[in-house]
Amino acid sequence: MNETIPVRKGEELDPILLEEHLRSQFKEIPTGHLTIRQFGTGASNLTYTLNIGEWEAVLRRPPLGPVAPKAHDMDREYQVLKALNPLFPLAPKPLLYEDNKEITGAPFFLMERRHGTVIDTEFPEDFEITGEDCENLSEIMVDTLVDLHNVSYKGTRLEEISKPDGFMQRQVEGWIERYYRAKTDEINEIGRLTDWMEKHLPSKNEPTVIHYDYKLNNALFTKNLTKMTGLFDWEMATVGDPLADLGAAMSYWMEKDDPELLIYGMGKPTVTIRPEFYTRVQFIDRYAKKSGRDTSNIHYYLTFAYFKLAVICQQIYYRYKMGQTKDARFAKFGAFAETLIKHSLTIAQKG
Secondary structure, rough: OEEEEEEOOOOOOHHHHHHEEEHHOOOOOOOOOOOEEEOOOOOOOOEEEEOOOOEEEEEEEOOOOOOOOOOOHHHHHHHHHHHHOOOOOOOEEEEEOOOOHHHHHOOOOEEOOOOOOOOOHHHHHHOOOOHHHHHHHHHHHHHHHHHHHOOOOOOOOHHHOOOOOOHHHHHHHHHHHHHHOOOOOOOOOHHHHHHHHHHHOOOOOOOOOOOOEEEEEHHEOOOOOOOEEEEEEOOOEEEHHHHHHHHHHHHOOOOOOOOOHHHHHOOOOHHOOOOOOOOOOHHHHHHHHHHHOOOHHHHHHHHHHHHHHHHHHHHHHHHOOOOOOOHHHHHHHHHHHHHHHHHHHHHHHHO
């Protein structure tokens, strides 16, 4: 599976300026010219592969145009990786942070390049998938999340840059504010949903390191799909409620019996709709057994997770509608945000 694409129009980097800066920072770079490609997945930060001879790295920078306050903080993601990589090796090692906007047009950081297979909407053409493979991938995803939540973060930089006290209240209030800042169209259900979330805040859970964007296509696997080789997109990582992380993961984990608009809202669905993959109930049950945590209130976290995902889509759609990005993928994000909000309210009412 080809995980990179030629750089999209309008998202190009200056190869001459960037190569000159790289050579000033990394003396081990060999002779040759800089080659830049882009990761095609992802709809938020822009992520590129950089190659000069055998030297390689990954560059991340914020999306084009204005961004929400405190969002897309490259320095913070760099600091998270710097603290987390020695404790949780699946997090890539960061190499460099730069606040110089003249090089790429925005602050950016570099991290090591990891290699492996990305699983998203399909499996590699040369891989004959079995039900056992699907079950094994499900277990890897659960067990890795449990391992992350067991990381001992106290006394590290992670503790310094996080605020676990009052985490869920700040999350709910903050994401509601983000929604209204990016609002474009009227959605009737939004008032009832936000009222419910504010009135039913769960009691505090013991905080852990959380990824907060944990999903299949943010991971790399060995060619035979038996082991995870890397976990990426740590922009939203922090120390907070582990069940919020589990809920966010489940909002991306589609099932074949989900509403059609939910499955196809962003195009082709993820491979988890295959019946051999864990259901969300099975995923949550295994997590509860492995972690020892009480997941009886998971419907609240799943409600909030779908709302949070709706806001992310709405923010992206807002940038598209305002002409801040021309990526055609984003034209349908407004309709998908509405679908997610309606689905979120349904989960709250069934809870």
